Amino acid sequence: MTTVPSPTDLDPAGARGADPGGAGRGTGRGRGAAVDDGDAAGLGRWRAAGFVAPAMLVVAVFLVFPAIWTLYLGLTNWRLTGLAAAEPEFVGTENYTDALSDPAFRNSLMLTLAFVFFSAIVGQSILGFALAWVARRLRPAVRSVLETVVLLAWIIPASVVAFLWLALLDRREGTLNALLGTDGTAWLLEYPMQSIIVFNIWNGTAFSMLLFGSALASVPPSQFETARMAGAGTFATLRDVVLPNIRGHILTNTLLITLWTFNVFAPYLITAGGPQGRTEILGIYIYRVALRDGALGQGAALSLIMIIINLIVASVYLRLLRERRS
Amino acid sequence: MTVRAALGAVGRYVFAGFVFVFFALPLLWLLSAPFDTAPSVQVSLPDFTLENFRTLWDNPYAMRSLGNSVLIAAGTMAITLVLAALASYALSRVRIPGRDTLLYLLLLLSSIVTGTAAMVPTFLLMTELGLIDRQLGVVLVLTGGLLPTAIFILKDFMDSTPRSYEESARVFGASSLQILRHVVVPIARPGLATIAVWAVVQVWGNFLVPFILLRSPDRQPAAVVMFTFYTEGGQPNLALISTFSLLFSIPVVVMYLFVNRRYGFRFHGGIKR
Numbered sequence: 397m398t399t400v401p402s403p404t405d406l407d408p409a410g411a412r413g414a415d416p417g418g419a420g421r422g423t424g425r426g427r428g429a430a431v432d433d434g435d436a437a438g439l440g441r442w443r444a445a446g447f448v449a450p451a452m453l454v455v456a457v458f459l460v461f462p463a464i465w466t467l468y469l470g471l472t473n474w475r476l477t478g479l480a481a482a483e484p485e486f487v488g489t490e491n492y493t494d495a496l497s498d499p500a501f502r503n504s505l506m507l508t509l510a511f512v513f514f515s516a517i518v519g520q521s522i523l524g525f526a527l528a529w530v531a532r533r534l535r536p537a538v539r540s541v542l543e544t545v546v547l548l549a550w551i552i553p554a555s556v557v558a559f560l561w562l563a564l565l566d567r568r569e570g571t572l573n574a575l576l577g578t579d580g581t582a583w584l585l586e587y588p589m590q591s592i593i594v595f596n597i598w599n600g601t602a603f604s605m606l607l608f609g610s611a612l613a614s615v616p617p618s619q620f621e622t623a624r625m626a627g628a629g630t631f632a633t634l635r636d637v638v639l640p641n642i643r644g645h646i647l648t649n650t651l652l653i654t655l656w657t658f659n660v661f662a663p664y665l666i667t668a669g670g671p672q673g674r675t676e677i678l679g680i681y682i683y684r685v686a687l688r689d690g691a692l693g694q695g696a697a698l699s700l701i702m703i704i705i706n707l708i709v710a711s712v713y714l715r716l717l718r719e720r721r722s
Numbered sequence: 723m724t725v726r727a728a729l730g731a732v733g734r735y736v737f738a739g740f741v742f743v744f745f746a747l748p749l750l751w752l753l754s755a756p757f758d759t760a761p762s763v764q765v766s767l768p769d770f771t772l773e774n775f776r777t778l779w780d781n782p783y784a785m786r787s788l789g790n791s792v793l794i795a796a797g798t799m800a801i802t803l804v805l806a807a808l809a810s811y812a813l814s815r816v817r818i819p820g821r822d823t824l825l826y827l828l829l830l831l832s833s834i835v836t837g838t839a840a841m842v843p844t845f846l847l848m849t850e851l852g853l854i855d856r857q858l859g860v861v862l863v864l865t866g867g868l869l870p871t872a873i874f875i876l877k878d879f880m881d882s883t884p885r886s887y888e889e890s891a892r893v894f895g896a897s898s899l900q901i902l903r904h905v906v907v908p909i910a911r912p913g914l915a916t917i918a919v920w921a922v923v924q925v926w927g928n929f930l931v932p933f934i935l936l937r938s939p940d941r942q943p944a945a946v947v948m949f950t951f952y953t954e955g956g957q958p959n960l961a962l963i964s965t966f967s968l969l970f971s972i973p974v975v976v977m978y979l980f981v982n983r984r985y986g987f988r989f990h991g992g993i994k995r
Contacts, residue, residue, distance in 0.1 A: 438892050439815055439816050441818060443812075444818055445818060446812075447898075448808070448812050450808065451805040451808065454862065454865055455828065455866050458844075458847075458865070459835050459840075459866040459867060459869075460835075461843075462835065462843035462847050463834075466842065466843045469843060474846070523741070526741075530734050533731075534738055538735075542741065545742060545745040545746045547978070548745075549748075551923065551927075551974050551978045552749075552927075552971045552974070552975065553926060553927030553944075553948075553974065554929050555944075555945045555948040555949045556752070558949075559948070559952050559967060560749065562952065563748075563764075566763045570764065571747065571750075571751070571764050571765045575747075598744065598745060630730075661837070665949055679841075682841060683934075687841070687845065687934060692846060698842075699839055699842045699843060703834055706833065706835075706839055707834045710834050711830060713833075
């Protein structure tokens with residue numbers, strides 16, 4: 397038996413004593429915070445570090461290291477095959493200047509912006525909110541059926557939903573053409589970007605619906621009551637009662653779906669970036685440049701640009717999250 | 723009921739109807755085609771048969787890939803669960819200096835170093851480590867991506883579990899690992915179950931990581947093999963694709979419904995992806 401002094405006593409490892417100011421910060425956070433530092437199991441700082449270490453090792457090697465290594469890789473002409481695969485050379489910022497002057501990259505960036513804006517920020521947010529808003533006043537059975545199909549679109553694996561959409565939009569026998577009587581319309585060739593935008597709305601709206609559903613549930617019913625007594629219409633209620641209450645949720649939703657949609661790869665399964673790069677959003681573009689065409693150094697530079705954009709969006713979100721929790 | 727209220731109700735149901743059709747339309751094929759004697763890409767009332775499932779059963783790649791998916795998902799889930807439980811328990815009970823910063827830094831990392839953004843360095847790292855075309859490589863990369871969120875969520879669970887049992891166990895001479903295994907794990911079971919299901923759902927549908935890291939068709943999971951079924955050469959075998967899609971989708975749907983019924987949906991930064 398290891399005789400470790402009681403939590404309030406002197407810990408041999410000095411876990412708590414060695415952290416001036418830390419305890420004060422910790423007490424405000426979350427459930428059970430009052431006994432936050434009660435090292436009940438007598439772990440002590442060293443054994444605790446031992447418990448944390450394996451997880452940190454995996455994270456360090458497979459998450460942190462790749463991110464940092466990208467910094468270096470992006471400055472080389474590393475290739476998948478050939479001479480530059482064996483002995484990559486340092487090329488400075490050439491990859492970055494190449495990317496910025498490459499019309500394909502600029503095209504990809506614009507497509508990505510349009511994709512994120514229309515499919516996530518506009519499409520998923522608005523449809524998700526409308527669903528959450530309307531669902532409150534549907535009969536429970538209708539509501540649960542509706543929510544279930546929206547959820548199914550979200551949870552079924554990407555390779556399956558991609559094929560479902562290929563079948564739906566098929567030129568010759570597709571269900572959509574049969575329904576609309578638009579026989580022979582090749583949706584994925586004529587409207588490729590619109591198609592993957594609608595696909596992504598279909599695919600991801602569930603999250604916004606769930607988030608806004610819980611946001612609306614948190615609005616005090618008395619406020620709705622007051623609005624109704626005052627004879628406020630739907631629009632006035634939304635503006636004066638709902639909006640002020642769910643501002644935080646709107647921001648959270650926008651940031652998260654922006655981040656996710658920016659990193660989406662599923663459209664590759666439907667259009668593979670085509671026709672002629674017209675749906676080549678950033679992830680697909682990186683895949684083509686680095687792994688299909690083999691320009692790994694160039695791809696690493698693009699990866700870094702993507703990671704930095706992610707970093708900007710994610711740090712805004714985490715700042716918010718942290719403020720709310722403390 | 724006033725006219726306005728009635729109109730509102732009609733409007734709601736009309737909207738709900740349209741949205742239902744929008745979401746259900748692509749999904750219908752998944753229910754009709756697998757049971758059709760001559761499945762086409764169009765949705766139609768099936769001329770009922772189960773023969774397509776024999777086609778699936780007889781396809782060596784399909785069944786093996788589902789086995790691979792199980793292997794990769796189970797492996798990732800197991801490693802994530804064990805490492806996250808150890809780490810979150812220690813972080814919950816002992817104030818390691820810089821703990822809060824560490825947790826947020828981890829969460830930040832996992833949301834910016836995504837499979838898509840980091841595909842190039844990940845691919846190169848695995849090549850250098852000799853883990854290309856090995857399922858272990860896929861498991862490790864996926865575990866690295868899931869661990870931060872898993873630790874973050876589990877720490878919340880651990881924070882809310884009572885400590886008095888641990889103290890008693892210690893009085894009776896249990897070691898830290900014994901306490902974790904026999905006292906903490908049973909109490910934190912709902913949290914661990916959530917993380918386990920979440921991890922499996924994440925990995926089960928993941929396409930990109932196995933797609934770039936695995937070459938041999940006999941090692942690829944269902945997500946990748948499914949894609950090759952409809953992209954590689956000639957007329958796609960719809961009997962095979964439809965039954966395979968259905969079989970491949972059922973596990974995640976069942977798990978999700980289970981978690982939803984049991985615990986409801988919870989919101990933690992980035993729980994889904």
